[in-house]
Amino acid sequence: MRVLIIEDEAQLREQLAARLRAEGYAVDAAANGRDGAYLGAEYPIDVAVVDLGLPDQPGTEVIKGWRARGLKFPILILTARGRWEDKVAGLEIGADDYLVKPFQSEELVARLRALVRRAAGWTDSKLRCGPFVLNTAAKELAVDGAPVEITAFEYKVLEYLMLHSGRVVSKSELTDHLYEDDADRDSNVLEVIIGRLRRKLDPARILNPVETARGQGYRFRFERSASQDGAR
């Protein structure tokens, strides 16, 4: 997942960036409204954290600009204590959630996870697709009820594919959402990861959960299980 942080307080921005990287996010960060507005418009981000009090361009203007361009990614706003009017204004122009400073980073992490999930049409923190259950809070995979060990990077790839299950996800879309820098992108690495995931998800090679759409990318073949009430 790719997150954009727009926050002018350097210490807070760096703390959040470090925390979110530790959670597995690719992080883009900006210290003012104008740079942040640009990154949000040009980068394939999954979720944005926007402080409302920003130099150059207030957070509300940044958000209005994105929404006017049809950008739909979820947005969480940060507001100063006691500025309830800001919260209301932010939500009315298209933000999806808010946190009042100071806040616990755990709460931010949980809210961002929920926003990303809901944007993809899921409500439960456990993604259930056929026999595969991915617990996005604990970052754990179970197949037919049995835990299966996966690495942090395998988890990121699988989470993206399962969030968008049933749809073909191209290699470039995957790398865009998983890597911060172009330099890290190597489609051979991705192919290796997909190969390992397939062996872990389906050791008997009968289910073929991660289908290759020739020349297009990958598709998680098991769609969201019927018990999920988040279907849109």
Ligand code: CA
């Ligand atoms: Ca500020």
